[in-house]
Amino acid sequence: MEDNLKFYIGVTDNNWFNYLSEIKPDDINFWQPGGGKFKVISPGAPFLFKLKSPNNVIAGVGFLSSHTLLPLTMAWDTFGNRNGCETYGELYKMISRYRSDKIEMDPIIGCIILTDPVFFKKEDWIKAPENWSNSIVKGKSYSTEERIGEQIWSKVKFLLYKYGFEGRVNEKENQLVMEPDSPAYGNSILTKVRLGQRAFRVMVTDAYSRKCSISGEKTLPVLEAAHIKPYALSGPHRISNAILLRSDIHKLFDMGYVTITKEHKVEISKRIKEEYENGKEYYQYHGRNLMFLPNREIDKPQHEFVQWHNENVFKG
Numbered sequence: 001m002e003d004n005l006k007f008y009i010g011v012t013d014n015n016w017f018n019y020l021s022e023i024k025p026d027d028i029n030f031w032q033p034g035g036g037k038f039k040v041i042s043p044g045a046p047f048l049f050k051l052k053s054p055n056n057v058i059a060g061v062g063f064l065s066s067h068t069l070l071p072l073t074m075a076w077d078t079f080g081n082r083n084g085c086e087t088y089g090e091l092y093k094m095i096s097r098y099r100s101d102k103i104e105m106d107p108i109i110g111c112i113i114l115t116d117p118v119f120f121k122k123e124d125w126i127k128a129p130e131n132w133s134n135s136i137v138k139g140k141s142y143s144t145e146e147r148i149g150e151q152i153w154s155k156v157k158f159l160l161y162k163y164g165f166e167g168r169v170n171e172k173e174n175q176l177v178m179e180p181d182s183p184a185y186g187n188s189i190l191t192k193v194r195l196g197q198r199a200f201r202v203m204v205t206d207a208y209s210r211k212c213s214i215s216g217e218k219t220l221p222v223l224e225a226a227h228i229k230p231y232a233l234s235g236p237h238r239i240s241n242a243i244l245l246r247s248d249i250h251k252l253f254d255m256g257y258v259t260i261t262k263e264h265k266v267e268i269s270k271r272i273k274e275e276y277e278n279g280k281e282y283y284q285y286h287g288r289n290l291m292f293l294p295n296r297e298i299d300k301p302q303h304e305f306v307q308w309h310n311e312n313v314f315k316g
Contacts, residue, residue, distance in 0.1 A: 005153060007046040009058065009129070010112075010139035013094065014051050016084030017059060021119035027196030028062060028117050029079040032110030032138075033098035038067040040141045047114055048156065050128055050139070057125040061156055062114030065199040068206050071106045074220060079111075079198050113199045118163050126155050200237040201225040207294040208244035214258070214266055216291045217246040224250045228260075228305040239294060240302040252282065259314040262303050264290045269315045 010030060020028055030047065032038070041047065041064055049060040070078065072095060076088045083091050096103055120126075129148050132140070142149035204225035211218050226245045229235030243260065245253055252258040257269045268286040272279035293300050310316075 005046075005144045006041055006141060007048060007143075007149070007153060008041045008064075008139055008141045009048040009050045009132075009152075011137060012049040012051055012059070013084065014055065015094070017049055017051060017119070019084050019086070020082070020117065021060070023081065024119065025082045025117070025196075027065065027079075027113060027115045027199045028082045028084070029075060029198075030062070030112040030114055031075065031083060031095070032112065033095045035069055035108050035110045038110060038112050040139075046153075046156065047112065048152070049119075050132075051125075053134075055125070056128045056132075058120075058128065058152070058156070059122075059125050060117060060119040061160070062117035065113040065115045066203050066206065067113070068111050068202050069108050070111050070202075071220070072109055073106050075109055075111055077221070078201055082198060111202065113202055115196055115199055118160065120159055120163075124159055124162070126152065126159075197231075197237065200242070204239055204242040204244055207239050207296075207299050208292050211244070211292045212246040212249065213243050213290045213292045214249055214285050214288075215246050222247045226250045226253050228301060229308045230254075235305065235308075238302075239299040241305045243290075243301060244292070249282070254313075256313040256315040258282065259309050260290060260301060260306060261310070262306050264293060264301065266290065267310075267314065267316070271315045 012030075016030075043064050043066060045064050047062050047064050048058050049062070051057055051059050072092065073088070075083060076091055085091050085094060095107065095109060099107075129140075129142070129152060131148060142152060144150045144153050201224075205220075205223060210220055210223065212223060217223065223244055224247050226243050227235045228241050228243060231237060235241050243253075249258060252272070257272050259267045259269075261267060266285045266288050268279070268282050272282060
């Protein structure tokens with residue numbers, strides 16, 4: 001018998017679902033028009049999509065990466081059409097329909113970031129739980145310790161097998177992880193769920209408290225999640241393979257004019273001055289400790305990635 005699994009069934013905008021089920025992205029933004037925190041389930045747990053009336057069915061599932069609050073423009077910049085529509089104007093209209101107040105031009109919205117979404121075909125849609133009330137506006141959590149929760153999850157798990165998750169299901173374990181070997185998530189029922197580029201960006205941004213690690217810059221639109229070892233060269237989407245940087249410093253980091261040491265100090269290449277006869281703005285950071293790092297030790301820049309950047313990218 002499986003251990004207890006807690007999951008969430010979220011009331012889902014039908015247009016959002018229909019659009020995303022056509023493009024089938026690897027990560028998506030299940031937005032909350034009014035913002036607010038979402039702490040009902042843990043990272044890695046299943047998040048089921050319950051379509052609104054007249055459907056009243058569970059039509060898919062994603063897996064929680066993280067939750068954050070973002071200005072609408074940043075949510076669009078980060079997720080684009082993975083917000084469930086084709087243009088920013090459409091997203092603004094969708095958000096407006098769910099808010100009774102007259103929203104500002106760039107409102108703050110809640111972003112529930114989900115990875116590896118699976119959109120069921122109509123013939124596989126699951127009837128809503130028998131205890132589901134029409135008064136539920138946002139959603140409801142369930143547990144496999146409960147009869148109804150166990151019944152729903154059993155049906156969803158069967159469809160995960162059907163839709164190609166056979167290699168990820170482990171009957172002996174009970175939770176889903178985003179990052180191998182991370183103690184933050186424990187064991188898994190669905191292992192090694194992919195963390196997409198957009199989910200990665202949000203997780204790194206929040207891990208660094210929305211501040212550039214080198215300069216301390218706090219202006220959100222110019223902050224970027226920089227891979228230490230590039231994803232294209234087998235660098236993982238992992239917080240420990242990332243650093244949050246102001247956009248210009250990110251560019252210099254990728255080009256090898258800036259790096260960090262294993263002791264989390266900043267190194268600025270002398271070649272900025274040699275090649276561009278400039279660099280005063282950047283040399284002020286040389287030799288300094290990084291201003292901001294993630295709180296969790298496991299999320300801080302991993303030595304092997306830092307060493308790779310020092311040896312293969314940095315122009316010392």
